[in-house]
Amino acid sequence: MPPAADDPAPALALRGVGVTRSGKGLLADVDWTVGSGERWVLLGPNGSGKTTLVRVAGLWLRPTTGSVAVAGEVSGRTDIRTLRGRIGLTSSALADSLRSDVDALDVVMTGRRAALEAWWHRWTDADRDAARAEMARVGAEHLAGRHFGTLSSGERQRVLLARALAGDPVLLLLDEPAAGLDLGAREDLVDRLGALAGDPTTAPMVLVTHHAEEIPPGITHALLLREGRVVAAGPADEVLADGPMSAAFGLDLEVTRTDGRTTARRRSRA
């Protein structure tokens, strides 16, 4: 059914996206729409192209073919920095680019304007208060005043999440936020992501992972990648199921979804 005239533009729309590097196809024929209120998980084995797809969606990598639109603005026709500033991103590359002696509050505050304001911007008390409010939303308010480099991996992820939320984004891209966390920190982060996913004021969200256990409750849609191609994309209940997951990971998998959590394990051969 065609969209009604007053429907808002989707947060993200990829059409015919392909990426080729050094003669190798990293992504091919990717069509993907992230609509209002949707919470997506992007899942696939190592090397399937998840990070490449997130870099394209976050406008950090220009696709070789196809188009990318964020909130209806097509990349290439609108100023790229303005458009990037509308996306809340967490990734290990972003974490690595932050100085270790920067205050966690500043990490969050610069997320409010980083892409839009020059370095001489003067921060106001309102900026600080808003950054503290975003930190409180993810249980990181007590980390204001700490150097980013002294935080544990779990604390860093919470600060980065607050930073991603701080710019009032139209789209949230969370690239493997649970990578490297121990079980307790992972469960804490999954709970917090679940709360964000369940909050209708949260922007449309895309979470990247290789692990079914890291999918929080509240995820509405899933996209599975294998060798740079979309294996399945659609409602989570249909896609996070034995057939599509087995095809994506190249294993005979048994997928269970209970209370919003997902587990996947190889089917017993007995």
Ligand SMILES: Nc1ncnc2c1ncn2[C@@H]1O[C@H](COP(=O)(O)OP(=O)(O)OP(=O)(O)O)[C@@H](O)[C@H]1O
């Ligand atoms: N600049 C490049 N030139 C050539 N190959 C590349 C380049 N960047 C990535 N690749 C390859 O593209 C494939 C997809 O990489 P990508 O990092 O997107 O996968 P991924 O699904 O995020 O993997 P992982 O789960 O291990 O993080 C990999 O085989 C990788 O080696």
